[in-house]
Amino acid sequence: MASEKFMILDPAYRKLQKLKELVREENASSKISAEIDEVIDLLKARYDYCEGITSDPSKDLQQLMHSTFHHQWQNDHAEGKLSRVPSTIMMSGKLEAQFLRSLTSLCNAERVLELGLFTGCTALAFAESIPEDGKVVSCELDPYIADLARSFLDKTSCGKKVEIMKGPAKSSLEILAKKKEQFDIIFIDADKKGYITYYKTIWDLGLLAPKGTILVDNVLFHGDPYSKEGRTGEIGQSIINFNEMVRKDDRVHKIMVPIRDGLMIIRRKEDVDRQK
């Protein structure tokens, strides 16, 4: 069940697991323990129910996700191909990938820019919802991960629509702007500390096409913005700062969607507010 992987991002779920431990240590009544288990199961059931009703990803997307989960990351690290073992929780998964596909089709997007490719799950999701002559440009810092993603994408029918730019996302944004490229959707999902810079650069360099949409992942980063747990330290603080900056940005209409680790949808105000 997907909930087993992702529920750990929810601080309420983590607190309940802790409470369950406490109850066990204190030898509290089995009734209390059973009630706690039920609440935990309900949280997981809601996630699994949403996933269960949601359309299944294409066979290609399922295969790519499977390859990511079963890749020998430890071996790559031991052989020096990766400086650390990446966590596969970085990959968005079925529910969010399908949500992004719906948004892509709703926006009639033809050109998508992604900051943060990893193994290509969301890049492929976007590619599957744009026209045949559309393009997804995805930026990835780690050259080994970029090549691995390329090999995964090359096994899919829409992978050819994905163009990978290796290197820091900020430099890629500058290169794209010099070429006067613009995108209907820009998905920010790279290093969280860079979010403010990416957001400002996108506006400053005019990378968002008219009527375009910016999507930002992990805006509820492990619950830190509202739980004040400080679980993720500086990274969580960067997300809090980013969210505040967007909240104060009067040029845009924004909505924070509590899907998985939080997704923000940002559009120019005039594209959403049509009343005089």
Ligand SMILES: C[S@@+](CC[C@H](N)C(=O)[O-])C[C@H]1O[C@@H](n2cnc3c(N)ncnc32)[C@H](O)[C@@H]1O
């Ligand atoms: C959360 S993962 C992306 C997940 C992917 N969008 C998905 O849902 O399947 C973030 C990726 O950004 C990459 N990254 C980190 N810092 C970066 C930077 N400065 N520029 C470009 N990519 C970066 C990481 O190597 C990692 O692969």
